[in-house]
Amino acid sequence: MSSAFAVTSAAPLKPNSVIGIIGGGQLGRMSALAAARLGYRCHILTDNAESPAAQVAASITLGAHDDPAALRAFADRVDVVTFEFENISASGLDLLASLRPVRPSGAILRISQDRLAEKHMLTEASVAVAPFHPVADHAALETAAQTLGLPLVLKTTRLGYDGHGQAVIREEAALEPAFARLQPHPLIAERLVDFACELSVMVARGMDGAVVAYDAVQNHHRDHILDLTLAPAPVTPVVALAARALAVRIANHLELVGLLGVELFLDADAALLVNEIAPRPHNSGHWTLDACPVSQFEMHIRAVAGLPLPAAVRHSDAVMKNLLGLQALELWPEILRSEWLLGHLYGKTQARPGRKMGHVTRLFARGALPGPLGIRDAMAPLPIALPGCEFEAGQDSFS
Helix, strand or coil: CCCCHCCCCCCCCCCCCCCECCCCCCCHHHHHHHHHCCCCCEEECCCCCCHHHHHCCCEEEECCCCHHHHHHHHHHCCCCCEECCCCCCEEEEEHCCCCEECCHHHHHHHHCCCCHHHHHHHCCCCCCCCEEEEEEEHHHHHHHHHHHCCEEEEEEECCCCCCCCCCECHHHHHHHHHHHHCCCCCEEECCCCCCCEEEEEEEEEECCCCEEEEECCCEEECEEEEEEEEEECCCCCHHHHHHHHHHHHHHHHHHCCCEEEEEEEEEECEEEEEEEEEEECCCCCCCHHHHHHHHHHHHHHHHHHHCCCCCCCCEEEEEEEEEEEHHHHHHHHHHHHHCEEEEEEEECCCCCCEEEEEEEEEECCCCCCCCHHHHHHHHCCCCCCCCCCCCCCCCHHHH
């Protein structure tokens, strides 16, 4: 692996050191709370003084992640830098790296920001991905359709999230309109995977090269947004171990220092294909807050701070459900009255449709994760939609 990814060894951060987090969202919020448990203070770079992370941080710098003056002021007040979302300025991160350690590295951030670079990296790491083709112009679009066949997925290489920036193409007539609609160019075309389920694994790697990976989980989406995560994934032990092994291979290949979310498809032939990576805490890892001695957020902080990484074990099985839009506010009183539902609100002041306002976790004894009907009953009053367990008509109005 190129030395561009290497991070110089250093002693662990001392208690009361300041960890700088770029971004004020809920991932920064939960990371800051985990850091406080370990005796660290967090300083947030955000453009919103009322953002979820700013509400719980020790201090903030109010400014943009691409403003050199704000970045320098931020760097002056922290001992190490990390980030809670990928769509930040890579050149801004380069400036910070000249002033303070940045973990994960800017090189890893650049890969995660570009789907084509990500596919090439995964291929170099001998990790299977769906067949793909770069689409820079109309001629490349025709070549992609001929090479991959239909149906295919056309995606922006940058700035896509929660289903934005992509289109499923099932007939040739839809190619040109999708190419014109999706911005920015270039795009990437991927063969549409006939998958049995979607999985993810959270993996952490420390400054000493130690790597730990949480159990693989199964994810269910609605309208391209994560709705439900089942931990552990109800797959065979062979598949579960293989998913973790792939995540570890990627973390080592990148020489990661920090946390990485790895999203995978299990296809109809029981083969695993890696879809994408995210070098930060991940929505599908929220279950670890309640079901593990050390959550994904604490593991991330430990790696960034140079602390030892304990085993990424769980003491319970879990189901995590996102609360979107008005659902959080309308159902919150009932969630609080429940003996078993563990609710987390993010402190957002505006509930827009599809916006992640919080999440709820339900724990089960280890090895006792129920089937779809049991999950539906255990998660009441939340509306649950799983294969073989569709909720009643009218209940989906919360999403």
